[in-house]
Amino acid sequence: MLEITLFYIAATIALVATILAMTRANAIHALIYLIVSLLAVAVIFYLIGAPFAAALEIVIYAGAIMVLFVFVIMMLNLGDKGDAREKQWLSPAVWAGPALLALVLFIELLYVISSANGPVSTGVVSAKQVGLSLFGPYVLAVEIASMLLLAGLVGSFHLGRRYLDRNTPEQQEYQQGGEG
């Protein structure tokens, strides 16, 4: 009974935090709401009997990926000027149409999933089972994932390399400004 209550609380927190994250003007505030949402989803994972997925959700999603966002926002050094413009973009005239379209898609999805029955989980799927499955029938998928991560590494290095180049005009300006 307690677990059922915990599930509904976690689900509510996840939904509210995501809505707040999507409507903030300040990127860092949105990011912190997003981290709360990811932590709530990790609680749901734990409750439905997937403790390994819950741990990965916290370590990789809420840890690594969100820290990457924080670093980029810190590097960009956005000021209050951006916040005012974001608020202006978030007027109801902008989001009413997309909200209607997203609502229609959501209702269709609701119709599709309404036929799913039965309890959500019957026991815990342990990390050992996941590992045996991962390196048994899914070993090719692991190889593909490793190639994908390598491609992501090379791609992000290529895209970020010129930003780190010290000889760009704005970098020189920044250095001169720092000295003066």
Added chain:
Amino acid sequence: MEGLNIPLNHILLVSSLLFAIGLLGLMIRRNIIFILMSLEVMLNASALAFVAAGAHWGQPDGQVVFMLILSVAAAEVAVGLGLVLQVQRRFKSLDMDNADRMRG
């Protein structure tokens, strides 16, 4: 823990609501950082559906696919944030409407 005795419907409902919110965020935001965050929300929602389905049948396959989604999200966000740096450097703004032409 002996599993959770709530209908599978409810967790799929949460997952599809999260996905719809992410889709809405993707459509209403023009800031590239928020677009990337919305993509993360959508990937996370689909991962929740996979894990819930795996738990429903007591099979580890759902969590395996969750890990694959995790690696996709990590690679996507690394490349996406590299693009954020390039957009900021080139247009001095994070507004994606500046980058609506194929030629920089």
